[in-house]
Amino acid sequence: MKLDHAAANHSKRTGRRSVHAGPTGRACGGPATPHMSLAMNPALEVPAARATAERQAGPGAEGLFPWRDPGLLADPYPYYHRLRAEAPVYRDPLGFWLLSRYTDVSAVARDPRFGKDFSAVEGTRVSVIRGGVEAPMVAELLRWMLYRDPPDHRRLRILAAKAFSPRMIQGMRARVQQIVDELIGDHSERGAMDVIADFAFVLPVTVICELLGLPTEERDQCRAWAEAVSRGLDPLQTPDTVARADVAVLEMTDYVRRVVALRRRSPGDDLLTALISAEEEGSRLDEPELISTVNLLLFAGHQTTRDLIGNGLLALLEHPAETARLIEDPPLIGNAVDELTRYDSPVQMVPRWARENVEIGGCRIPAGDQVSLLLGAANRDPELFPEPDSLDLGRPNAGSLVSFGGGVHFCLGAALARLEAQIGIPALVRLPELRLVEDAVERRQQRALRSLQALPVTFRPGPP
Numbered sequence: 001m002k003l004d005h006a007a008a009n010h011s012k013r014t015g016r017r018s019v020h021a022g023p024t025g026r027a028c029g030g031p032a033t034p035h036m037s038l039a040m041n042p043a044l045e046v047p048a049a050r051a052t053a054e055r056q057a058g059p060g061a062e063g064l065f066p067w068r069d070p071g072l073l074a075d076p077y078p079y080y081h082r083l084r085a086e087a088p089v090y091r092d093p094l095g096f097w098l099l100s101r102y103t104d105v106s107a108v109a110r111d112p113r114f115g116k117d118f119s120a121v122e123g124t125r126v127s128v129i130r131g132g133v134e135a136p137m138v139a140e141l142l143r144w145m146l147y148r149d150p151p152d153h154r155r156l157r158i159l160a161a162k163a164f165s166p167r168m169i170q171g172m173r174a175r176v177q178q179i180v181d182e183l184i185g186d187h188s189e190r191g192a193m194d195v196i197a198d199f200a201f202v203l204p205v206t207v208i209c210e211l212l213g214l215p216t217e218e219r220d221q222c223r224a225w226a227e228a229v230s231r232g233l234d235p236l237q238t239p240d241t242v243a244r245a246d247v248a249v250l251e252m253t254d255y256v257r258r259v260v261a262l263r264r265r266s267p268g269d270d271l272l273t274a275l276i277s278a279e280e281e282g283s284r285l286d287e288p289e290l291i292s293t294v295n296l297l298l299f300a301g302h303q304t305t306r307d308l309i310g311n312g313l314l315a316l317l318e319h320p321a322e323t324a325r326l327i328e329d330p331p332l333i334g335n336a337v338d339e340l341t342r343y344d345s346p347v348q349m350v351p352r353w354a355r356e357n358v359e360i361g362g363c364r365i366p367a368g369d370q371v372s373l374l375l376g377a378a379n380r381d382p383e384l385f386p387e388p389d390s391l392d393l394g395r396p397n398a399g400s401l402v403s404f405g406g407g408v409h410f411c412l413g414a415a416l417a418r419l420e421a422q423i424g425i426p427a428l429v430r431l432p433e434l435r436l437v438e439d440a441v442e443r444r445q446q447r448a449l450r451s452l453q454a455l456p457v458t459f460r461p462g463p464p
């Protein structure tokens with residue numbers, strides 16, 4: 001479906017606009033019936049039946065934000081612009097709210113009236129479609145600091161941050177450069193590579209495995225687990241993606257448990273050992289917390305960075321003048337990586353749950369409702385970023401991006417991701433006569449993460 005026709009087709013199909021006026025007259029979107037959270041609406045309290053129906057019918061297809069539209073997967077930005085213009089606080093037929101304005105997204109990320117711990121919200125979609133709070137993946141998510149609220153969150157975060165310190169990250173600089181040089185060297189004689197499989201995946205997974213002190217031979221296995229979990233986190237699920245995510249979580253946990261036992265017996269100079277011994281006011285991570293924190297770092301530590309390098313390089317290949325600018329002015333790289341992360345954010349949306357009734361932009365969000373912060377949309381909000389669809393590596397406020405979130409959950413690994421991209425991307429763009437093999441670019445079928453499956457390039461072969 002072409003976006004220009006999307007709204008018209010939608011009205012034709014449904015016979016009504018799905019945008020309705022909020023209590024103060026603002027367009028809030030969503031079904032024409034009065035909205036309620038799943039927990040509040042007895043008619044929807046049939047979790048298994050609803051979950052199955054949603055998986056099969058894909059109710060999101062009918063909304064102002066057509067989740068299953070291939071055009072949205074290819075280029076979500078025009079859809080975000082329309083959403084921001086027509087219903088910036090929009091209740092999607094999937095049952096949650098979509099926020100697309102920069103001010104709303106960054107305010108809600110910092111607002112204690114919204115939380116991440118969804119375990120108290122009965123029948124919330126995120127657990128219903130994944131088998132409930134007892135299902136392996138949902139139970140694991142609820143142990144991650146990423147899905148905890150203060151004060152639990154604060155304790156887990158402080159202990160992890162003690163181990164995963166800026167000093168430890170800066171200590172990786174030389175090693176990151178070495179890995180990048182080796183990867184470029186491995187492919188320079190061939191004159192071709194798939195940037196995703198041969199570079200953007202290998203660099204971050206090697207770095208996080210080495211940091212944690214995990215054997216790098218297992219990195220393909222780590223990638224497969226993280227892949228299954230990230231598909232399991234997407235707003236659209238099938239029974240198959242849920243089952244694979246559950247198996248991945250159980251296998252990953254089993255593997256990490258064995259490595260933790262090993263490291264307890266013989267401590268090393270690594271992040272895992274530092275996590276084992278991290279202590280704050282007499283508190284330490286217990287065994288399940290330790291395992292889940294390692295799982296989280298393994299998961300969060302490479303997929304998103306892979307996507308930053310992949311999406312960033314694709315954007316540069318599509319903007320040769322900006323690439324030339326970067327090659328001529330290497331110190332631009334810090335700002336350039338922020339701009340690339342803003343321009344095509346690896347994480348497109350993150351959830352929050354209202355802990356009380358809250359009004360945003362004239363729309364009343366009932367306690368218990370899920371709100372999706374569209375980071376990708378906020379990053380393209382013209383209110384903050386003039387000409388938001390242009391790539392400008394010198395953009396003065398590129399650092400105001402929300403790609404790493406905001407508030408207490410601000411990305412713990414942002415400095416590491418930036419370091420890897422700041423070393424990795426220049427090495428790629430300096431490859432002589434670098435060209436995209438256009439027809440072979442493939443995108444992953446995911447919406448929460450913006451992710452390339454393959455990014456094949458050619459360049460002039462020769463020694464690096």
Ligand code: HEM
Pocket residue numbers: 109145146147157208296297300301302304305308345346347350351402403404405406408409410411412413414416417
């Ligand atoms: C370009 C790369 C990355 C992006 C775009 C990214 C994005 C994000 C975002 C948006 C959040 C906040 C989620 C929320 O507010 O709900 C987050 C949290 C987090 N990220 Fe990253 N991330 C990246 C790389 C990394 C790396 C390399 C690591 C670790 C090695 C990491 C570890 C974490 C952790 C542990 C959290 C949870 C923090 C908390 O809940 O307090 N991330 N990340």
